[in-house]
Amino acid sequence: MSIRVYNTLTKTKEPFEPVEPGKVGIYLCGPTVYKPSHIGHMVGPVIFDAVKRYLVYCGYQVTWVVNITDVDDKLIAESAARGMSMSQLAEEMTADYMDNLAAMGIDTVDHFPRATATMDEIIRLTQTLIDKGFAYAAGGDVYFDVARDAEYGKLSNRSVESMHGDGGEMAGRKRAAADFALWKSAKPGEPSWDSPWGPGRPGWHIECSAMSRKLLGETFDIHGGGLDLVFPHHENEIAQSECAHGKPQAKYWMHNGLMQASSEIGKVGGRATREIADGDQAAQESGKLGKSKGASAFRELLAIYAGETIRFFVLSTHYRRPIDFSTERIDEVDKGLATFYRFFQRYERITGESFYRLEAPASRTAGDSAAAESTLPPDVADCRQRFLASMDDDFNTGGAIGDLFELVRALNKFVDGESLEESAKATPAAVATFRAGARTLRELAATLGLFRAPPKAPVGASDALTGQLLDLLAAVRSELRKAKNFAMADSIRDRLAALGVTLEDRPDGTAWTIQR
RNA sequence: GGCGCUGUAGCCAAGUGGCUAAGGCAGCGGAUUGCAAAUCCGCCACCGUGGGUUCGACUCCCACCAGCGCCUCCA
Incomplete structure (x- = not known):
């Protein structure tokens, strides 16, 4: 009667035993808030909402953290394109994210730390890594020295030698192509924070190391995120945190499968898809949502489906499995x-x-x-x-x-x-x-976070007059049935069905429901 | 090329070294109903292909085929 958890770090299911008996700390990588969230962004929160509820149900005291990354190259680019400040954009997109979580009934997150509100910790952590010899400053940037971390690659199971990227645009300042930025110097006009290395901003991964440590400690229980984050994000996070603290960052690494856009073309089958894939734009949309132009904003989906329906949809598959997204499903x-x-x-x-x-x-x-x-x-x-x-x-x-x-x-x-x-x-x-x-x-x-409150009534049903009229029709029809005038009674039922109203005749009376 | 994942009925999807391989959607019978709806009962899978291990594999191992992810944008 014990819980078992699949750990990406060991690639096995392990018995779940928290670092501190009775208490569980969970850190889930949240969104970079530069665009409205799509359904893919809701998968992790839905799953971990259920994980937290279940652990609490089992008697654990759970602290769940979801970070908001509100400083990043993508934010800078998007805010510039929109002619607004980065913080304005971040605020707007964070609000969108929060609205979506609320609509999904995800109200179990204890902390939503923001990168920009954790700047001191980020800078201190970066300094620690330099002091311990795991990082080096170069021209206003600070890079993590991958060669100094003997365990680098343990999560994603890859060796430094096997990485043959070109090192990106900053390759010239790096000692090795695989090194990654902890701190990036600001170009003129970019938002920046003062630091020992000059004005700049954090690199992509360091904020999670800093925020998880701040709220959950140097070693906590569960670190979650999408499968796509295993490398480089989580690999780098582990490198930073563990080199800085000299101890494991998280005991269990849980990664959820990704939501995939499923188009009709994508369903045709292997061969057909292959042939189309080369040049066809539509074929490209049948793929990962994050890359897909076809991934529409989550709020558009919420206009069609109740949050509970989407929750049910996500939870009906095992979390490590990819889910094909389609309205048919x-x-x-x-x-x-x-x-x-x-x-x-x-x-x-x-x-x-x-x-x-x-x-x-x-x-x-x-x-x-x-x-x-x-x-x-x-x-x-x-x-x-x-x-x-x-x-x-x-x-x-x-x-x-x-x-x-x-x-x-x-x-x-x-x-x-x-x-x-x-x-x-x-x-x-x-x-x-x-x-x-x-x-x-x-x-x-x-x-599972299901059936906590009645589903939102479909449009029309909340209208008192509509309800009264349907009650009236049902009553009239009952009289007709008593009089054995079934032709007329059936006609009413059929015509209501055409309007999306279903009648159910029960021993104790007739019930009606309005379909969406 | 490197690392890894997946392949179960028309569709979606759990799962286990050996009793009748969950469940959902669709479909087909039946009970019920004036007829329906709802509900209940029943039917509908030899678990990608080929080998191997084993007394026995869908479940373990190998190969192959197909699909997919990551290899510094990505939940």
Whole structure:
């Protein structure tokens, strides 16, 4: 009954044991805020939100840090192109990022440190590396001397010799092409900070070393990020932090697979794609989102889908696997998600209370004793065990969601078997058992950040008059059905269906739902 | 070229050295329904190809094929 985590550093699943018993520090590489976020930027936060919730559920005290890199060459270029200051641009894009996180229900991040607010620590860390002989100043720049770090390359499993880059535009100042900048001198007109080496700005990787140390300490538990960051970003971060501190930076390195844009062309198959790929612009869009011009802003996606739908979509696959992004795929998981929402309505019909107000155990131990002490519908306890086993195994959210589907089915089956929707047949004991089962669903889903609040009502449904009119139509139709005028009753149902309203005739009346 | 990942039903996707290989979407039967919807039950996979290890592999090893990522822009 212990959690196991896949560690990029060792390429194996390891038992999860925090550096300090009971406490967990997580650092996730956040965005460089120079453009609005796209769906790829949400993958890590969604996954680690679930990781944190699950760890908290398991009794750990978790501190989760997501950094905001608000100084960088890309920010300088973009702000210049837009004719605004770098800090203005950063502020705007940070707000966009925060809005997106909020829409996704990601409210578990404890700290959002900004690079520009960590400048003292960055400069001190750079100085430490120079003092210890791991870095050198050259013409206002400071570079990390890769040759001095015997362990360089251990994360991405590559040797310094194997790197045959040209060293970039600053190659002339570097001792070796693989050396990377800790500090970059400012060109005229660029934003800059004073430093012992003259005015300049931090290199790309140093800010994460400084911020993680500041908030989580020299050695913390989990460092996360996209798979694309393994090299060079995390490799360099490890080099900086570990050479400066003389101890491991993070115990576990977790990397999530990347969201890939999937176009129709990309799906045609290997050969066809190959042939097209050479010259066709569209074919290039079927690839990595970060590079793709086709990756639209995340807020546009949120205009179509509820945050919960996207969360469900991301979590339905194992985090280390790449996910193909397509609206068809999202539509598909959305249909599965609707099964849960229907169940919640069913729950409300039976118990008279909202599923969302159901109090469930917030910790695993509380859940264990609740499961042991209360009478549960058949299979519910098994589903719970399988769910926990899935999550324990490297946060297998895909498997866990499968277990949730089985749990709902067990609950629905119980409702059918006990005729709980017919008040004459529903016994208080059976309702209590049902409620305990629903509580289990709520308990487990909460660890994935699912079903915390009712989904936003579709457009129109929030309009009181619309609801009243639909109630009226349903009532009229009920009269028609009683009078055996089925032709007219069916016509109403068909015509409402054409408008996107589904009617369900139940023993106790007719329910309507508005499709998106 | 170097490092690494993936290949499971029409589609998406978990998973295990050996009972009937989760789950979702789609489809097809059935129960239920005035008919539907919803719900429940049932059906639908020999796990890329070829070898090897083993009493036994989808699961381990090798080769091959296909797709993908990284090798200093990238969550």
